[in-house]
Amino acid sequence: MSVSQTQRVMTPVEVLGRKGGEPLVCLTAYTTPMARLMDGVVDIVLVGDSVGMVLHGLPSTLGVTLEMMIMHGRAVARGLSRSLLVIDMPFGSYEESPAQAFRNAARLISETGAAAVKLEGGVHMAETIAFLVARGIPVMGHVGLTPQAVNTLGGYKVQGRGSDGARIQADAEATAAAGAFSVVLEKVPASLADKISETIAIPTIGIGASVGCDGQVLVVDDMLGLFGDFLPKFVKRYAELGQTAREAIADYAAEVRGRAFPAAAHQFADSEKAAK
Structure with missing residues (x-):
């Protein structure tokens, strides 16, 4: 049964x-009005650190702060009553140690009402994921192209081609073994995404991956055509609301x-009386 058929809040469980069942539908949201449009239509609403680029004009996600995520997380939470709310842990808020990650994840959840956090990284973050899950914080993983590591990856390049596929496979397996309830596969070859989806026990959520993933996620402003002229190959525009808005403003x-x-x-x- 999809979330649109029930009034209950979707849970990580x-x-x-x-x-392996009905594909999961996920979109990003950063504001209350957008969250209200999505609630009950999509399964998972992600308050992504992409908010830094989409709404704040930052060149990457690296400048996003915990306070920004809390502010937008609260706004999105006000618009949801059925979809699962997941919030990104921003760069620098979890990499230092599992203890640091727990402090900041606990703050994100307690101050926003989110049910889970998402963090980037595979093998090297497995200890942290396990630490959070053991302490009651559901975790969505994220492997492949990890935007917070864009400087070490050399840009927004496809990850996992050729022999490099073993690295991404290992990251996904480590994320699942650590107890994450799902994992985002970003910008990886379709054949690799299919292999990972078939071999790990948790749902895979693709963005620039494969239709064979257990779900899909997009940045809502991209798929609605709300901002920017650059369109990644993996984005399908379902509307051109930016052009409509420009015409209305003119x-x-x-x-x-x-x-x-x-x-x-x-x-x-x-x-x-005159008004009547």
């Missing part, structure tokens, strides 16, 4: 139980300059 500006707005219908009369 239910996501785990969807392995129409508004023209009417203001031509004194066509506000018209009489948008102004107030001297008395209520």
